[in-house]
Amino acid sequence: MIMSEEIFSVLLIVSAPFLGSYVSTVMIKTEQEQSILNPAFSTCSNCGHQILLIHKIPILSYIILKGACYRCKTPISWTYITLEAGFLISSISAMLALFNQTFDKIFFAIILAWTFLPLSIFDVQKQRLPDLATIPIACAALLQGYFLPYINFIDCLFGFILGFVLSATVSIAYSKIRGQTGLGWGDVKLIAAVGALIGWQFVPWFIFLASISALIHVILQIIIRGKQAGRERIPFGPFLCGSSWLVWLYSIF
Numbered sequence: 001m002i003m004s005e006e007i008f009s010v011l012l013i014v015s016a017p018f019l020g021s022y023v024s025t026v027m028i029k030t031e032q033e034q035s036i037l038n039p040a041f042s043t044c045s046n047c048g049h050q051i052l053l054i055h056k057i058p059i060l061s062y063i064i065l066k067g068a069c070y071r072c073k074t075p076i077s078w079t080y081i082t083l084e085a086g087f088l089i090s091s092i093s094a095m096l097a098l099f100n101q102t103f104d105k106i107f108f109a110i111i112l113a114w115t116f117l118p119l120s121i122f123d124v125q126k127q128r129l130p131d132l133a134t135i136p137i138a139c140a141a142l143l144q145g146y147f148l149p150y151i152n153f154i155d156c157l158f159g160f161i162l163g164f165v166l167s168a169t170v171s172i173a174y175s176k177i178r179g180q181t182g183l184g185w186g187d188v189k190l191i192a193a194v195g196a197l198i199g200w201q202f203v204p205w206f207i208f209l210a211s212i213s214a215l216i217h218v219i220l221q222i223i224i225r226g227k228q229a230g231r232e233r234i235p236f237g238p239f240l241c242g243s244s245w246l247v248w249l250y251s252i253f
């Protein structure tokens with residue numbers, strides 16, 4: 001990395017938790033159908049207490065306030081700490097993992113993580129993956145195949161088709177056999193998008209890793225919470241996002 005890239009890297013790491021905090025606010029305000037420009041931007045949603053500047057420091061404030069409003073002790077949404085810490089940790093991880101790689105790869109890895117983290121949280125909270133996210137990810141993935149030198153566009157295109165055909169087949173077959181939705185169409189679109197991102201050669205690895213991690217999660221839930229946890233519907237998005245990020249990192253070496 002040349003000097004200006006090193007300065008930019010430091011700026012990325014420093015800004016990561018603040019951006020995570022901002023994205024959290026946008027997600028929460030959008031869910032509450034409030035404008036992100038409205039004056040209540042910096043007040044507690046329960047008691048209306050004006051949030052002090054010192055209580056807005058990402059990660060640190062959450063820890064100091066023990067995850068609750070300073071005045072009324074209403075719990076602060078976990079979206080904040082997850083995205084603030086997630087943005088920071090993923091940025092540092094990308095820089096460490098790709099230390100010897102070109103800066104465009106590091107930057108793309110960080111942007112991917114910053115896209116996948118809010119999408120995972122949205123899926124956990126809403127049990128769906130919106131077209132507004134999956135379709136742009138698919139377009140960006142195909143464009144990177146076309147413009148960036150380290151991946152072949154045809155591999156991306158076949159990755160998109162393979163991801164779509166495999167996941168759509170599983171989704172339709174499960175619905176026919178079990179009479180209920182197992183793999184939603186949001187998941188199918190995300191798998192196709194990730195196929196375009198990593199290329200067809202890595203699609204089986206990606207699906208394997210996502211499935212295994214989801215299975216381990218279910219087994220752990222059954223051990224911790226009992227058998228009924230095994231019958232609950234789990235959002236597949238976080239496992240798809242996490243696995244695709246790891247496989248993408250591995251695929252570009």
Ligand SMILES: [Zn+2]
Pocket residue numbers: 044045046047048049069070071072073074
């Ligand atoms: Zn409050």
